[in-house]
Amino acid sequence: MAFTPQNVSSAVTLSSIALSSDGDKLVYRVSELKTGGKQQKASLWYASDLFKDDKVETSQITSGQFNDRQPSWHPDSKTIYFLSDRTKEEGGGPTQIYKLKVTGPGEPSIIDSCFKEKKRGVEDFKISPDGKYIAFTSPVEPSPEEEKKEAEKDDPDVWGDTKCIEANAHLNIYTISTGETKTLVDSGHVYLFSWSPDSKTLAYGLATRSDLDALYEQTTLNTISILPGSSPTVLRSFEVSPPDDLIWPLSQSDIYFLGTYHPGRLIDATVVNRLTISGRSSAQNEISNFYAGTTEDAENFLNIGKGEIAVRIANGINTRVDILNSEGRLFVLYDAKGIESLTGYDVKKLDDTYTFVCIRNSGPRKEPANIWVGRAKKDETLNMKSISSHSPWTSSHKIGAVERFDWKGKDGMNLDGLVWFPEGLDSSKVKTPLPTVVHIHGGPYSRDTPRYSTSIFVWENMLSENGYLVLLPNYRGSSGRGSEFARAAHQGMGTIEWSDIDLMVDEAIKRGLADPNKLGIGGWSQGGFLTAWGVSQTKSKFKCAVMGAGVSDWGTMSTESDAIQFEEALSGASPWLGSGARLAGDPIRHAKDIETAFLIVHGQNDLRVPVGQASGFHRALRRVSKYPARHTLVTYPREPHGFVEKKHGEDLLKQVLGHFEMWLNLGNLWNRKNQALSGHTYYNPPDAKNRRTDGPASNT
Numbered sequence: 001m002a003f004t005p006q007n008v009s010s011a012v013t014l015s016s017i018a019l020s021s022d023g024d025k026l027v028y029r030v031s032e033l034k035t036g037g038k039q040q041k042a043s044l045w046y047a048s049d050l051f052k053d054d055k056v057e058t059s060q061i062t063s064g065q066f067n068d069r070q071p072s073w074h075p076d077s078k079t080i081y082f083l084s085d086r087t088k089e090e091g092g093g094p095t096q097i098y099k100l101k102v103t104g105p106g107e108p109s110i111i112d113s114c115f116k117e118k119k120r121g122v123e124d125f126k127i128s129p130d131g132k133y134i135a136f137t138s139p140v141e142p143s144p145e146e147e148k149k150e151a152e153k154d155d156p157d158v159w160g161d162t163k164c165i166e167a168n169a170h171l172n173i174y175t176i177s178t179g180e181t182k183t184l185v186d187s188g189h190v191y192l193f194s195w196s197p198d199s200k201t202l203a204y205g206l207a208t209r210s211d212l213d214a215l216y217e218q219t220t221l222n223t224i225s226i227l228p229g230s231s232p233t234v235l236r237s238f239e240v241s242p243p244d245d246l247i248w249p250l251s252q253s254d255i256y257f258l259g260t261y262h263p264g265r266l267i268d269a270t271v272v273n274r275l276t277i278s279g280r281s282s283a284q285n286e287i288s289n290f291y292a293g294t295t296e297d298a299e300n301f302l303n304i305g306k307g308e309i310a311v312r313i314a315n316g317i318n319t320r321v322d323i324l325n326s327e328g329r330l331f332v333l334y335d336a337k338g339i340e341s342l343t344g345y346d347v348k349k350l351d352d353t354y355t356f357v358c359i360r361n362s363g364p365r366k367e368p369a370n371i372w373v374g375r376a377k378k379d380e381t382l383n384m385k386s387i388s389s390h391s392p393w394t395s396s397h398k399i400g401a402v403e404r405f406d407w408k409g410k411d412g413m414n415l416d417g418l419v420w421f422p423e424g425l426d427s428s429k430v431k432t433p434l435p436t437v438v439h440i441h442g443g444p445y446s447r448d449t450p451r452y453s454t455s456i457f458v459w460e461n462m463l464s465e466n467g468y469l470v471l472l473p474n475y476r477g478s479s480g481r482g483s484e485f486a487r488a489a490h491q492g493m494g495t496i497e498w499s500d501i502d503l504m505v506d507e508a509i510k511r512g513l514a515d516p517n518k519l520g521i522g523g524w525s526q527g528g529f530l531t532a533w534g535v536s537q538t539k540s541k542f543k544c545a546v547m548g549a550g551v552s553d554w555g556t557m558s559t560e561s562d563a564i565q566f567e568e569a570l571s572g573a574s575p576w577l578g579s580g581a582r583l584a585g586d587p588i589r590h591a592k593d594i595e596t597a598f599l600i601v602h603g604q605n606d607l608r609v610p611v612g613q614a615s616g617f618h619r620a621l622r623r624v625s626k627y628p629a630r631h632t633l634v635t636y637p638r639e640p641h642g643f644v645e646k647k648h649g650e651d652l653l654k655q656v657l658g659h660f661e662m663w664l665n666l667g668n669l670w671n672r673k674n675q676a677l678s679g680h681t682y683y684n685p686p687d688a689k690n691r692r693t694d695g696p697a698s699n700t
Contacts, residue, residue: 003399014030016028169190207219271297272292307325498537519542554572555571607640
């Protein structure tokens with residue numbers, strides 16, 4: 001088998017693909033989970049002469065001993081700039097900007113020696129269109145007094161104090177020819193920025209503080225000239241829902257940003273909005289929905305040159321890349337046709353030809369993520385070729401078909417998702433209902449696509465390879481279906497979204513695919529919450545459940561999470577409002593008489609969903625569920641909301657697979673020698689037989 005816990009936790013992740021201005025070279029990042037408590041490591045990979053012949057291949061250009069990330073091409077297409085922690089020999093130093101020429105031999109070098117001694121790192125950077133400047137954000141350097149206090153551990157963390165370690169990021173520019181650095185914005189926290197097309201002005205988003213919650217308070221969109229003595233101009237203020245990304249493609253009067261379909265809504269579809277600068281007061285600068293938002297969503301966008309924009313569109317399970325100008329859509333450059341998934345892409349327009357590069361994978365074709373390139377003119381077919389060969393180990397998979405699955409909600413709404421089959425099977429070949437796991441995505445504003453992922457949080461590959469039918473529901477609140485669909489999550493926890501999921505399970509049973517007596521359920525983050533909620537409502541429909549980093553008590557999320565207003569918008573209220581509404585969607589309030597066996601897994605350093613959500617729910621299950629000894633809690637030291645350590649990732653997958661094996665009693669693996677599971681006491685406890693009965697069993 002390919003998708004063993006060890007293989008998946010050792011897999012690489014491809015990201016940050018960037019295409020040179022001449023459309024003939026690309027660079028991307030390859031990373032993996034941390035090992036042995038060391039720093040994160042990632043390397044940059046490169047390819048040139050992309051269309052010279054069919055023998056083009058990517059190759060590694062940095063050592064992989066440091067955390068190299070966010071590569072970006074200089075407009076001359078000869079130099080790559082990137083962020084790296086190599087300011088220390090062993091890595092882990094403050095992140096600074098490095099450069100690497102691709103026209104000859106040489107090692108990466110820091111852009112200026114003065115940056116090597118800085119205590120605070122660069123958070124983001126962008127090269128000006130004319131190639132003369134680098135705009136970057138970084139916190140101000142600590143004073144000697146602040147360093148002394150930090151060294152002596154005299155470091156109380158005062159809320160809102162911008163002198164703490166998570167200090168506000170200021171906006172600076174570096175002149176490449178002279179090495180001069182100057183600060184343009186030295187107050188507030190600059191969280192995003194973009195160059196004007198003439199390289200003379202920067203547009204930027206400003207929050208009062210650097211913490212996540214500050215973004216959900218009032219923010220402003222501003223501009224500032226790079227000329228000496230310039231002052232900022234406020235273009236527009238935003239309540240609750242700030243711009244998420246920003247580009248300034250051609251016209252000096254139009255700035256485009258990703259934001260919500262309805263300004264002022266935190267829970268809504270993401271669309272391309274346009275801000276028209278009128279030259280009058282900031283309140284009169286008009287914001288309009290420019291693209292997407294009614295029946296489909298914009299996931300991200302790029303400035304591709306010549307006054308055009310490329311937008312990645314989510315439409316149900318499908319993905320497109322559309323090319324726009326100031327009037328709207330010109331044409332569709334790429335269409336995944338419901339069988340592919342994109343995790344990254346870049347586009348450049350040269351004359352009348354579009355060069356497209358992407359990180360693509362496909363569940364139906366069993367293709368892992370690799371680099372694909374293609375060229376086409378408007379309305380021509382984009383012929384793609386692969387130029388990399390990452391994750392060859394996946395070729396030994398034992399997985400069946402991956403199919404689209406359609407069903408209806410209780411109100412008649414058409415819903416879509418995916419179903420993964422065990423080896424040798426598709427929907428036409430299932431003669432006997434199969435042991436089934438419902439794997440629920442997080443977000444909730446996210447979606448399942450026909451991916452072929454090697455992430456430790458994507459379980460369908462591993463589970464289908466081990467004999468399970470796997471259902472992936474895109475429930476209401478997901479992305480890809482427009483504003484009304486996404487908005488269902490607003491103050492809607494434990495309502496229509498669970499009904500959508502439950503009805504998918506019922507439809508799979510009705511079609512003879514899922515065995516109603518062998519049902520499991522699981523998910524991460526929002527998927528963990530929906531797992532707990534669904535089981536709390538059904539009590540015994542599912543034999544077992546995996547609650548990964550999930551919410552059990554929405555009231556305490558408002559008091560402990562780092563995304564307070566976001567969690568409040570999902571749940572509908574906070575404890576200080578004195579409303580009972582916040583209790584309506586709490587799984588912990590419905591733990592009584594649950595029969596389903598829970599595996600609860602959580603990172604101990606999770607700021608988004610604090611670990612108390614897991615321990616609290618586990619305590620409730622131990623006290624009031626029907627069989628208290630059935631439930632297992634596993635927490636992982638140092639881990640945030642998304643795990644970063646390899647050994648923890650491997651153990652997580654072993655726990656997940658072992659839990660489903662134990663309670664769904666598949667048998668074909670339970671009685672087979674399997675090296676992926678050997679030596680792990682969880683999988684063959686002395687009371688395993690008793691655990692699979694309806695009676696109580698002791699913990700191991």
